[in-house]
Amino acid sequence: MSESESGKDERRPLTKLAQAGRKPEWTGMPGQPGAIVSPPVWRASTILYDDVAHLRRAAGSSTHERLFYGRKGTPTAWSLADALTEMEPGAEGTMLFPSGVAAIACALMAVLKPGDTLLMVDSAYDPTRNFCEHILRPYGIETIYYDPRDTVHLAVHLSDEKVRAIFLESPGSLTFEVQDVPAITAMARDRGVVTLLDNTWATPLFFPALSHGVDISILACTKYIVGHSDVMMGSVTATPDWFGKLRQTAYLFGQMVSPDDAWLAARGLRTLGVRLKQHQDSALAIAHWLKDRPEVARVLHPALPDCPGHDLWRRDFSGSTGLFSFVLNGGDDAARAALIDGLAHFGIGYSWGGFESLALPIDPARYRSATNWEAEGPAIRLHIGLEDTDDLIADLDAGLARFAQVRG
């Protein structure tokens, strides 16, 4: 079901979303006709062998996608991993992790060793930076932060022969700068440097990362893959050059996901296409509405023409999703809180990617060291969920009035 005779997979992404990961041996019973649609939950720790010879044979061969011991997974997780691999043309395989942060940590451990230098984008997700400072640095791996928009300066850093890897996140967390991923990955490849990308915002549906030259693509599946705010999970998808090392590192760290969580994530994946289309349309409508409001100084949304890197987004991405930020015109923390606290249809909380709308006060300056964050006022990040857009706009309209009243 996965590849055509020629070995080239011609199916379009939405068709793959419906079909991927549904191997007959995971949906049917040997010797019996018929198959269920989705691979079920296979719960296991112990795997039983026929005899000693069978046990020895199993231990001596590759245990990837083979029943061996629960830690190596069962068809439920393999099916989800295979489906994510099918969504990334050029990928050899995918490993699953108990959270997005665990996926980032293991991917970095798979490519770095003491003495190496890592180039980390300054607009990275805050816990990614924390891993570099609190785990990598004490292990003798230095992190240098770079401006997401300054590819020329990045090239200067690359001349240091200790540089082993470049970590990208595009668009960046909180401030949504889009990076020139094809230019950066081409530069890195020339120098034998590996590239890793946090692709959580776009997902492979709107940005197939490996097709843009990335070696290792990371997702916080917690967000749009799961899509229902009820499971934590991460994934790392890699090229043939890197998948072996990634898989070995994940096994050595004992990383895995529960079959129940894998099943929920696989269920979420089937509807990723329709959900993202709606998140995109609703978020764009609200971003355009906010842009014209006098209380709003700037909207940080890659699909809006004045967002940093908008031209790169237009060139490289096939869509935008539901997460963006906006900067208020003047006002202080109390005025911002007045806006957020009274919202009826937006939850106040971390994470995003579920069906529900969220509003979060953000202070990007706290998480930047290579770039400056200067803004006209405090900022808010919105996740636009699947509610009716008119309700959300009315809610924000009242919120902006509360903000203006406190700001004076």
Ligand SMILES: *Cc1c(COP(=O)(O)O)cnc(C)c1O
């Ligand atoms: C949420 C998030 C993560 C981490 O995912 P968790 O599952 O919460 O650990 C990583 N990267 C980005 C861009 C995120 O938004």
